[in-house]
Amino acid sequence: xxxxxxxxxxxxxxxxxxxxxxxxxxxxxxxxxxxxxxxxxxxxxxxxxxxxxxxxxxxxxxxxxxxxxxxxxxxxxxxxxxxxxxxxxxxxxxxxxxxxxxxxxxxxxxxxxxxxxxxxxxxxxxxxxxxxxxxxxxxxxxxxxxxxxxxxxxxxxxxxxxxxxxxxxxxxxxxxxxxxxxxxxxxxxxxxxxxxxxxxxxxxxxxxxxxxxxxxxxxxxxxxxxxxxxxxxxxxxxxxxxxxxxxxxxxxxxxxxxxxxxxxxxxxxxxxxxxxxxxxxxxxxxxxxxxxxxxxxxxxxxxxxxxxxxxxxxxxxxxxxxxxxxxxxxxxxxxx
Numbered sequence: 001x002x003x004x005x006x007x008x009x010x011x012x013x014x015x016x017x018x019x020x021x022x023x024x025x026x027x028x029x030x031x032x033x034x035x036x037x038x039x040x041x042x043x044x045x046x047x048x049x050x051x052x053x054x055x056x057x058x059x060x061x062x063x064x065x066x067x068x069x070x071x072x073x074x075x076x077x078x079x080x081x082x083x084x085x086x087x088x089x090x091x092x093x094x095x096x097x098x099x100x101x102x103x104x105x106x107x108x109x110x111x112x113x114x115x116x117x118x119x120x121x122x123x124x125x126x127x128x129x130x131x132x133x134x135x136x137x138x139x140x141x142x143x144x145x146x147x148x149x150x151x152x153x154x155x156x157x158x159x160x161x162x163x164x165x166x167x168x169x170x171x172x173x174x175x176x177x178x179x180x181x182x183x184x185x186x187x188x189x190x191x192x193x194x195x196x197x198x199x200x201x202x203x204x205x206x207x208x209x210x211x212x213x214x215x216x217x218x219x220x221x222x223x224x225x226x227x228x229x230x231x232x233x234x235x236x237x238x239x240x241x242x243x244x245x246x247x248x249x250x251x252x253x254x255x256x257x258x259x260x261x262x263x264x265x266x267x268x269x270x271x272x273x274x275x276x277x278x279x280x281x282x283x284x285x286x287x288x289x290x291x292x293x294x295x296x297x298x299x300x301x302x303x304x305x306x307x308x309x310x311x312x313x314x315x316x317x318x319x320x321x322x323x324x325x326x327x328x329x330x331x332x333x334x335x336x
Contacts, residue, residue, distance in 0.1 A: 008039045011144040011178075013046040013086070013135065016063040017055070018201025020070055021209035022283065023189030026254040031148050033075035041081040042142050042315065043071065048086045048093065048134060052127040065304050070212060072307070073293035082318075084311035086138065091316070091323035095137040096130070098326055102167050103133055112155055136160040141319040143176040151188055152198065154180050171329040189251060192226040195243035213291050216284045223248075223280045234267035234275050236260050245272070248279055255282045 012032055014024070035041055045067055050060060064085060076083055086092050108114065108129050117128060139147055139160050147157050157180040164175040189199045191208045199209045207225045210218070227244035237246050252275070253263055267275055297304060328334065 008145045009042070009143055009176075010035060010039045010146045010148065011042045011044070011139050011142050012148055013044045013049070013138055014067065014071075015046050015050045015201075016060065016067040017050045017053075019211040019213065020067070021199055021201065021211050022251065022287075023199035023209065024201070025074060025212050026189055026251065027150055028148065029071065029074045029076070030254070032081070035148075036075075036077055036080040039146075042144075042318075043076060043081055043083045044086050044138060044315075045071075045084070046086045046135075046138065049131060052125060052131050065301055066298060068304050068308060069297035070290075070294050072297055073290045074212065078307045078311060082311050082314045083307070084315040085308055088308065088312035089315045089319050091141055091319040092134065092137055095141055095319075095323050095326055096134045098330055099133050099137055099140075099163055099167070100130065102170060103163055107159060107162065108132060111159065113152070132156045132159050133163070136163045139178055140164055140175045141322045142315075143318075143322065144178045145176060146181045147178050148181045150198075151182055154182065167326075167329075174325060174329050190243065190247045192222050192247070195227050195247045196240075210283060210287075212287060213294060214287065215291070216280075219284050219287070220280055223276050223283070226276065228272045232271065234270060234272070235264050245275070248275060252279050252282060255279075255286050 010032075012028065014020075014028070020029075032041060032043060045064055047060065047064055050063075068083065068085075071083060072078065111132055114129055114131070121128075135156055136159065139157070140163075147160075149157060157178065161177050161179075164177045168174055168177075191197045191199050191203065192210070193205060193208045197203075201209075203209065207222045210222050214222075226248060228248070229242050229245055231242060231245070234245065234249070236249050239246075249260075249263060252258075253260065256263075258266075267278075324334070
C-alpha cells in the first residue's frame, strides 16, 4: 500500500498598506500562484502587522478588501489557497503572547529592520519591536515547511526558526522548523528611479514603482524615466554601474518568461529606447487583465467578505488546534 505524500505547507503574509507594485507581483505573488495545487498554501492579509504604525480605521478596512481583490485578480484561487485575514483568526495573537514569553529581548533588538525603522521614528511602539514574534506565530501555527520571502525578510524567518527550536527544547516537539525560500531571480526588484534601492510600497514618488493597478499612461511615465546608464549594449550584468538596465532586463525576463540569452539576442544592436518600448508593451498587456478583474471584484464587497469568511474558517481549523497544543505544552488548564 502506497502512503500518500504529504504536501509541502507554505505560509505567506502581506500587509494591507500601500499599493502593491510589480516587485510584489514578480517577487512573491507569481510564486504563490504557481504553487497552487502543488503545495498547501496559506496566504494571510496581515492587518495586525499593519497597525505597528498608525492606521486610519476606515482606510484599513478598505485596504484589506482591496488587497484581497487584487490577490484574487492576480490568480490566487480561494478554492486552492487558504486566503484569510490575520485578525479573523485569534490564535495568531494568542500564540504570539506565548512566544513572547520564551524569546529573549536581545533577539529582537538585533533585528536589522527594527533598527532601521526605529531610527526614523521619535517614539517607537512596542508592536514594532514585537513584529517578528507575531510573524513567527503566523508561520508556526500552520506547521509551515516553507516561507517564500525576499532577501530582506530572511533574518525574520531565521528568528522564527530559533524561536521554534527554543520552544521545542523547553516544552517538547511542537513546531515544525520552517525554511526560507528565496527566488533566485526577481526576489529583489529595484526602484525604477533608483536601482540601488528596493522597489517599495512606502515610496510614493511618482516613477519609483509601477503599481499593479496602474494604467498605460502611468506605466509609460515610469518606464520612460527609468534610470539606465551611458553604455550602449543591452545585456545582463552584475556591474553596479549597470544596475538600472539590469533591473529593466530582469523585469522583462520575469514578465515574458524568456531566457537571458534569448533576451540579449532580441535586443542585440538595439538601443535603450527599444528596451523601454518593449517593456512598456509587455507590462501594459500583462497587467491589463489583472486590473480589469480587480475592478470587477472590488465592486462586490459582500462577495469578498464571503470569500474571506471561508478562508478564516479553513485557517482556524488548522491554527486553533495547534494553539491549544501550545497552551497545553506550556501548562495551562484546558477549559471545561
